[in-house]
Amino acid sequence: MIPCRSGKLDRFARSDWCGDRHRGTACRCAAVGAAGSCCRRLLLPVAVLAATIAGCNDGTAGNGTDNSTPADRGNDPRLRIVCTVGMVADIVRRVAGERGDVVSLMGEGVDPHLYKPTRNDVRTLLSADVVFYNGLLLEGRMTDVLTQVARRGVPVYAVTEGIPRDRLREPPEFQGHYDPHVWMDVSLWKLAMQFAAERLAELDPTAASDYRRRATEYAVQLDRLDAYVRRVIGSIPARQRYLVTAHDAFGYFSLAYDIPVRSVQGITTESEAGVDDVVRLVDFIVQRRIPAVFVESSVNPKTVEAIVAGAARRGWTVRIGGTLFSDAMGPRGTYEGTYVGMIDHNATTIARALGGEAPQRGLNGRLSLIRERSSAERGANASNGGSIGNRTAR
Ligand SMILES: [Zn+2]
Numbered sequence: 001m002i003p004c005r006s007g008k009l010d011r012f013a014r015s016d017w018c019g020d021r022h023r024g025t026a027c028r029c030a031a032v033g034a035a036g037s038c039c040r041r042l043l044l045p046v047a048v049l050a051a052t053i054a055g056c057n058d059g060t061a062g063n064g065t066d067n068s069t070p071a072d073r074g075n076d077p078r079l080r081i082v083c084t085v086g087m088v089a090d091i092v093r094r095v096a097g098e099r100g101d102v103v104s105l106m107g108e109g110v111d112p113h114l115y116k117p118t119r120n121d122v123r124t125l126l127s128a129d130v131v132f133y134n135g136l137l138l139e140g141r142m143t144d145v146l147t148q149v150a151r152r153g154v155p156v157y158a159v160t161e162g163i164p165r166d167r168l169r170e171p172p173e174f175q176g177h178y179d180p181h182v183w184m185d186v187s188l189w190k191l192a193m194q195f196a197a198e199r200l201a202e203l204d205p206t207a208a209s210d211y212r213r214r215a216t217e218y219a220v221q222l223d224r225l226d227a228y229v230r231r232v233i234g235s236i237p238a239r240q241r242y243l244v245t246a247h248d249a250f251g252y253f254s255l256a257y258d259i260p261v262r263s264v265q266g267i268t269t270e271s272e273a274g275v276d277d278v279v280r281l282v283d284f285i286v287q288r289r290i291p292a293v294f295v296e297s298s299v300n301p302k303t304v305e306a307i308v309a310g311a312a313r314r315g316w317t318v319r320i321g322g323t324l325f326s327d328a329m330g331p332r333g334t335y336e337g338t339y340v341g342m343i344d345h346n347a348t349t350i351a352r353a354l355g356g357e358a359p360q361r362g363l364n365g366r367l368s369l370i371r372e373r374s375s376a377e378r379g380a381n382a383s384n385g386g387s388i389g390n391r392t393a394r
Pocket of ligand 1: 113249
């Protein structure tokens with residue numbers, strides 16, 4: 001038997017183990033942050049699972065999921081693929097093409113750190129042919145449900161399994177955990193996408209070449225996106241190339257694209273920022289004359305607003321440079337509601353607000369959510385000394 005890498009094997013009775021050897025080099029239990037996903041022979045009665053998820057939301061706010069059961073699906077030959085966050089669903093949708101029916105449990109503006117699965121979500125997960133999620137404890141409140149769904153026989157994969165461990169961030173403030181926000185480095189998310197494509201090829205071998213072809217084609221788009229982000233972030237003048245955001249979701253972005261990042265909150269949004277954190281960041285912004293800070297679509301903006309107010313009391317006008325998509329993508333059906341659009345939006349917004357060179361409508365000319373600076377904001381920067389006024393008013 002291959003040992004559990006997660007170190008959480010004791011959460012389950014030893015007899016739960018099927019004893020099978022698994023593909024690859026490691027047990028999949030690490031993928032769900034706990035033991036169990038390998039134990040596909042052990043099928044729990046639905047009642048037991050219902051009891052396990054008694055802590056789930058009762059609501060039906062599953063963000064547009066389709067909860068049809070396998071029986072409802074008739075002769076639909078497509079793989080039924082259920083994903084947690086939109087970023088995972090989008091890359092899986094790209095490689096699945098017409099072979100997959102992909103649903104995402106969390107939609108626009110939903111915070112995955114805090115999300116508890118609804119009963120409908122559990123039904124949706126149980127109806128899946130395969131489940132993909134981010135892992136690394138991003139979906140921290142779904143771990144038990146994902147484990148139980150895997151034990152019911154549904155293949156459950158964390159796409160971050162496709163990323164070599166030595167490319168994951170493990171900063172001390174994360175208390176022994178990896179930083180889960182890997183999609184912020186496009187080259188890492190490409191590896192996650194290729195991992196998903198290989199799992200689909202295994203599950204549906206007759207179409208393996210289709211999955212791999214689509215993965216190769218999409219990788220070209222991701223390489224182009226990666227180069228664009230590098231270019232526009234690199235165009236920001238070095239003295240104001242600092243990214244100040246609400247929570248610590250941009251560590252991989254910082255490393256990959258060479259822009260130091262400061263955030264008000266830590267790695268998850270579960271803890272509130274303290275007054276000291278705000279004062280510390282205000283000092284940082286005023287001393288370095290940073291022109292803009294950013295809010296996030298899935299995080300309460302009040303702490304960032306407190307920083308803006310704190311800087312103003314110190315005589316420095318820092319503006320909110322825009323809303324970034326950190327842990328959730330943009331509205332469904334929009335360009336920003338895709339992974340490429342999300343990253344394009346973020347890079348373009350950051351570059352333009354901090355005085356870099358980036359086209360207003362981004363890499364593909366499709367951005368629509370970047371707001372123009374008002375004349376009042378341009379005037380505010382002029383009153384700060386006007387160092388960036390002309391550069392960001394394109
Ligand atoms: Zn986060």
